[in-house]
Amino acid sequence: MSPDTIGLALLLLGVLLLVAKLVRVKWKLTQKLFLPSSIIGGGIALLLGPDIFGRAMALVGVDSFTEGGLFGAGVNEVWSALPGLLISVVFAGLFLGKPLPRFKDAARLAGPQLAFGLTLSTGQYVIGLLLALLVLVPVFNLPALTGALIEIGFVGGHGTAAGLGDTFDKAGFPEGQDLAVGMATVGLLAGILLGIALINWGVRRRKTVVLDSKAEISDAEQAGLLVGEKRGPGAMLTVHPSSLDPLALHFGLIAIAVLIGQLILSGMQAVEQALWADTIEIFAYVPLFPLAMIGGILLQILIDRFDKNAIVDSMMIERVQGFSLDMLIISAMATLSLQVLAENLLPFLLLAAAGILWVVGAFLFLAPRMMPSHWFERGIGDFGQSLGVTATGLVLMRIVDPELKTPAYPAFGYKQLVFEPFFGGGLVTAAAIPLIISPHVGAVPFLIIMAVGLAASLYMGLFVFGRRRKAGAAAPAQESASAES
Template sequence: MSPEAIGFALLLIGVVLLVAKLIRVRWKLAQRLFLPSSIIGGGIALLLGPDVFGRIAAALGTDRFTEGGLWGSGVMEVWSALPGLLISLVFAGLFLGQRIPNVREAGRLAGPQITLGFAFGTGQYVVGLLLALLVLGPVFGLPPLTGALIEIGFEGGHGTAAGLNETFEQAGFPEGEDLALGMATIGLLTGIIAGIVLINWGVRTGRTAELSASATPSVTERMGVVERENRTAAATLTVHPSSIEPLALHFGLLAIAVIIGQLLLWGLQALEAALWADTIELFEYVPLFPLAMIGGIVMQIVIDRVDRLQVVDRQMIERIQGFSLDALIISALGTLSLQVLAANFVPFLLLALVGVTYCIAVFLFLAPRMLPDYWFERGIGDLGQSLGVTATGLILMRVADPELRTPAYPAFGYKQLIFEPFFGGGLVTAAAIPLILQFGPVPLLVVMAVLLAASLLLGLLYFGRRRPAPAADSRT
C-alpha cells in the first residue's frame, strides 16, 4: 500500500463527510430524524462500494468495480484498517480534560441513573445470550458469541463493533464484525426514530416536565447549523500557536494515553502468557481501546496534579474525538459486508427485534419506577444510549430538555464515569467474547442475570422510593 493511496483514502473521507453534510442540510427526512452526517456518509460509502455499486456494474457487464466498487480496492483496504485505530483515540479521550470525581460523589449524584444504565446493559446480554442458546444456536447453527452482539452493536456502536474486528477473527467468527456493525446501524436509526416518537408521545400525554408541544426545534437546528447569535468557540486557545499548535498538543496527549494503553495490554498479555495461558487465555483477545481509556484516566490523574495553568481544553479533546468518530463510522460502514447480513438475515432480524423491544420496555416500565424525578428526560437519554451510543442519548435529551433545566445532563454525565469503563465499549464489552470463548455462554449469562437483578432491586426498592415522584411519572 503506497503512501499516496493511504492519503487519498483519508481525503475521500473528508469529501464524503462534506457531501453528507450538504445532503443533511437539504434532506427533510434526515433533519426530522436528526441523522448524523457520518451515518449518511457511511451509507454513501456503502452504496458506492463493491456490494452495491460493484454488483450493479457486474450485472451491466463490467468486472472493473467488483473488488472495491467506485472507491477502488486500495481505498477499501485503508478504510477497513481505520476503525480499529480510530476507536482507541475516541476512548483515550473519554476522561481527558475533565475532573474525575470519586466513586462516592458520582454515586450520590447519579445513583438512580447508574442502576438504570446497568439494567439496560446487563439486560442486553441476558436477552441476547438466551436468544443465542435457545434459538440462534440450535436452529441456525450460529456460535454463542452472537449473544453478545446486541450490547456490542447497540451500546458500543459502530466504533466498538469495528474495533473488535480482530477479536472476532481470532475467535473464528469474522462475520461477527459485519453483524455487529449492522446491529449498530439498526440501533442508531431505531434509537433516533423511537426516541423522537416517544418524545412526541410524552409531550402529548404530559409526561415531559419541561417540553411543551410548542417547543419544537428550529429549522437551522434540524439542518444541523448553529444560528449566528448562538455560535460559540469550538475550543479554547490555551497555548500560543507560536510555541505549539493547540490541536497538536492535545493530539499528543491522546497519543500518550493510547501508548499507555498499549503498554498495559502488552504487559497483561505477557503476564498471562507466563502464568495461566495454558488454561485460560483472555487478554490475547482483548482489543486496545478499553486499555486506551484506562491510559486516558491515568493521564488525567497526572494532569490534575501537574497542570497548574490548565492548558488541557476539554472542548479540543472532544473535537478530535468527534473527527475520529466521524471518520471511523464512514470507514466502518463503507466496508460493511452486505453479503454477511443477507446470509444471516433471519438471526440478525431476531437479534434486532429482541434488543429493541427490551430497551423500549425498560424505558416505559422501569425508568418511571427507578428514577425518582424527571424520569422522562433522564430515561430518554439512557434509552438513546442503549440503542445508539452516547451521542444518540445526548441528542434525545437535548430535544426533550432544550433549556437544560432538568438534572438529566449532569446525572447522565456522572453516570458515564461509572458506566463507560464497563459497558458500551468498556471492559465488559471487550471481555465478553474472550469470556464466552474460554468459559462458554452460561457463566456470563448467570453473571449478567445477577447484575441485572441487583440493578432492578436497587433501582426499584431504593432509588425509586427515595423521594416522591412527580405527578407525570405516575402515568405509565
C-alpha cells in the first residue's frame, strides 16, 4: 500500500470521528444511550463498507464497491492493520505517570474488588468453555477455542479482539477475530444499555449511596460536552514546548514501554524455542500488547525513582491513550466481517447471551455479598469492564459517583494493577488460545484451571471479604444497642 493510501485512511478516520461526534450532539437517542463517538463512527464506517454498501450497490449493477465499500480496498487494508498496532500504545500507558501505591493500601481497598473482577472473568471462561464443549463443538463443529471468545471480546474489548488476529490465524481459526470483535461490540453496547438500566433500578431501590432519584444529568453532559466550570485542562505542560513538545515527550515514553515489551516478548520466544518449543508453544502465540503493559510498569518504576522534576503527566498519557483507543475502535468496527457473523450467528448469540447473563447475575447477587461497602458504586465498575472494557466501567462509576465520594475509584484503580497484567488482554487472555489448542494442555484442563480460579475468587469474595461487610454492619447495630441501654 502507498503512503498516500495510509495517509488517506488516517484522515478518513478523523473525519468519521467528527461526523460521529455531531451525531452524538444532535441525536437524542445516542445521548440517552451514552454511545461513544468511536462506536457511532465505527457503525457508520461499517454501513459504508463492503458488506453493506458494497453489496447494496452490487444489487443495482455497480460492482466497483464490492471489494472495499465506499472507502476502497486500500483504505480498508490500512484500517484492518491499525488495531493490532494501536492496542500496544493503549496498554503501554496503563500505569505510566501513576505512582505505584503502597502494597498495604492497595490490598485493603483492592481485595474485594479483585475477587469480584476475577470471579467475573474466570466465570466467563468457565461458562464459555462449557458451552463450547457441550454445544458449539459437537453441534456446530466449531473449535473449542470459541469458549474463550466471551472473555476476549467482553473484558478484552475491541483492541484485544483485533490484537489477537495473528493468534487466531496461527490457531487455524481466522474467523475468530471477527467473532471476537463482534462480541466486543455487543458487550460494549450491552454494558452501556444494561448499566444505565441497572443504575436507574439502583436509584429507585435505594441501592446507591450518592446518587438519588432527584439527580439529573444535564443536556450538555448527555451530548458529551463540557461547559462552564466543568471545563478544565486535559493535560499539564511539564516541559517547555521550545525544547520539546510535551505530547512528543509522552509519546516517546510510551514508545520506550512498547519497545521494552517487544524485547521481553522476543526474549521469551527465544527461550521457548531453545528449551521447550518441541513440547508446547505459548509465547509464539502471545501478542505484543500485554508485554507492552509490563514494559510500562517497569518504566514507571524507573520514573518513580529518578524523575525528580515530575515531568511525566498522567493526563497527557491518557490523551495519547484516548486518541489511540478511539482510532482503534472505529477501525476495528469498520473492518468487521458481517459475513462471518452471519455464518456463525446462532453460536455467536449463544455465547453473547451466556456472557451477559453471567455478568448481570454476578452483579446483582455476588457484588452485594463481596463488597464491604458501597457495593453498587464499586460493583458497577467491574460490571461495565466485564462487558465493555475499562472505559465503560469508568463511565458507569462516573454516573453513580460523579463527585468521587465513595471508594469506588481508588479500589477499581488498585485492582487494575493486579487484574490487567493477566485478564482483559493480559497474559491469561493472550495464552488462553494457545493453551486450549495445545495437545499437552487442551480445553478440558484449561477449563479445570479456570474453574479452580473461579472457586478461589468466590471463596475470597464471599467468605473472607464478605465477612468484613457483616462485621461493618454489626458494629453500628451494637453501638445503637449500647446507646439505648
